[in-house]
Amino acid sequence: MYNLFLGCALTIASNLTFMDKLLLRMDIDLGLFGTIKGVMYLFPAIVYQFLVIVLKKLRRDVQICAASYFLRVLLPVLLPFMAMLTGNRQLLTLGSIILLPLGMLFAVIANNTLMTIYRKVIPQEKFNYSIGMINMFLAMPSYLLGLPFAWLLDKMEHLDNFEYFLIFGIAQLVTLAFELPAILFIRKIKVPYDTAGSTEKIDMLAPYRDPKLRVVMLINILHRIVNGLMVAYLTVYFLKVADFSMTALLTISISLGLLSTFSMPHAGKTMDRWGYSRFFIIIAGVMLTGTALFTACWKMLLILPLFALFCWDCNATPVGGWLNMGTYSASVKLANQENLNAAVAAYSICFNGGLSVGLLLASGLFGVAGRLNGSDLASQLHTYFLLTLPFFGLLLGTTLYFHKINRKSE
Numbered sequence: 001m002y003n004l005f006l007g008c009a010l011t012i013a014s015n016l017t018f019m020d021k022l023l024l025r026m027d028i029d030l031g032l033f034g035t036i037k038g039v040m041y042l043f044p045a046i047v048y049q050f051l052v053i054v055l056k057k058l059r060r061d062v063q064i065c066a067a068s069y070f071l072r073v074l075l076p077v078l079l080p081f082m083a084m085l086t087g088n089r090q091l092l093t094l095g096s097i098i099l100l101p102l103g104m105l106f107a108v109i110a111n112n113t114l115m116t117i118y119r120k121v122i123p124q125e126k127f128n129y130s131i132g133m134i135n136m137f138l139a140m141p142s143y144l145l146g147l148p149f150a151w152l153l154d155k156m157e158h159l160d161n162f163e164y165f166l167i168f169g170i171a172q173l174v175t176l177a178f179e180l181p182a183i184l185f186i187r188k189i190k191v192p193y194d195t196a197g198s199t200e201k202i203d204m205l206a207p208y209r210d211p212k213l214r215v216v217m218l219i220n221i222l223h224r225i226v227n228g229l230m231v232a233y234l235t236v237y238f239l240k241v242a243d244f245s246m247t248a249l250l251t252i253s254i255s256l257g258l259l260s261t262f263s264m265p266h267a268g269k270t271m272d273r274w275g276y277s278r279f280f281i282i283i284a285g286v287m288l289t290g291t292a293l294f295t296a297c298w299k300m301l302l303i304l305p306l307f308a309l310f311c312w313d314c315n316a317t318p319v320g321g322w323l324n325m326g327t328y329s330a331s332v333k334l335a336n337q338e339n340l341n342a343a344v345a346a347y348s349i350c351f352n353g354g355l356s357v358g359l360l361l362a363s364g365l366f367g368v369a370g371r372l373n374g375s376d377l378a379s380q381l382h383t384y385f386l387l388t389l390p391f392f393g394l395l396l397g398t399t400l401y402f403h404k405i406n407r408k409s410e
Helices: 002-009 016-025 030-058 061-085 089-121 124-155 161-177 179-186 211-241 246-274 276-296 301-310 318-333 337-373 377-387 389-409
Strands: none
Touching: 002 061, 002 124, 002 161, 002 179, 016 030, 016 061, 016 124, 016 161, 016 211, 016 246, 030 089, 030 211, 030 337, 061 089, 061 161, 061 179, 089 318, 089 337, 124 161, 124 246, 161 179, 211 246, 211 276, 211 318, 211 337, 211 377, 211 389, 246 276, 246 301, 246 318, 276 301, 276 318, 276 377, 276 389, 301 318, 318 337, 337 377, 377 389
């Protein structure tokens, strides 16, 4: 029940399509989209490294998780209300750079604390399957609620900015209300703590010295980089070039998300049976194929279903979601119990740091594409997505290397 209510609460706050729509309506410079999102993920990745020891000593995982998720949803709510008070582009850009990263900081604290709770309470023999079931219940409600909210905002498109931002803010407050019952449910979880847990020193470098974990972290980084490269301008492409409505775009995203969500338990079972390395190779190869088809068959709508299934944003889709779950699961399952918090911190900085690098890199690649194509946005975005292909190739190569070192250790 906790994951169901939490998923409802995160419907808008954790959906970059909604955030992109808000930034577009606030008339934020397109060239800054990647930078704003990059800061949004880099800031929490760095700060969390300094917080992890303090958080462990508190031995209040449930309370920290509950409070952090509440603040994660609350802070982005302030942005549309700020836009109601001022139309100053510089102030709104500054507000985005402050509020979105702060919200993401609490998301990182909440997500990582929840990860340690999972490791402590879920039986290890069914860990991947259980994580798949949990992810299914977490994602499903946000997909179901996302579509009516998108439809509502499409219908309100004709309103002036004040009225539009008011509707947007009220929608966020509605989703925030779901966090209250979520808090009541998570407070019922009893987390076991070892007697030395509050005094032992955490070896923060331990995950990077482990050969397998080190490569898992690298796969995580590269996955987040390509995720950042795709998510930075994918919504812009569909709204500004392909002329999709927000409802149509969310319908595609939600359909993919639901497919990903309901397949998570099966993907977890497959990972338990095949092992991580074989699974990662297939996923990376499929994502590279999907992006290559998208760029090679530019403007061909018939190719979009394959691109959507194979790649899309490399995250909230069947293939990308499986890789996300796989690196998430491998980071904690392959870690020694005494270094669990260090592994969680390493996963966090690789996840958010890699995504930040991808988003910041996206702004640079978008600028290069602009110099090559002038002011034509369609041609600029085509060149941009072509420039992302080498990074997909690098991800595939790293999964092949991970498989190689796994075979040597067997």
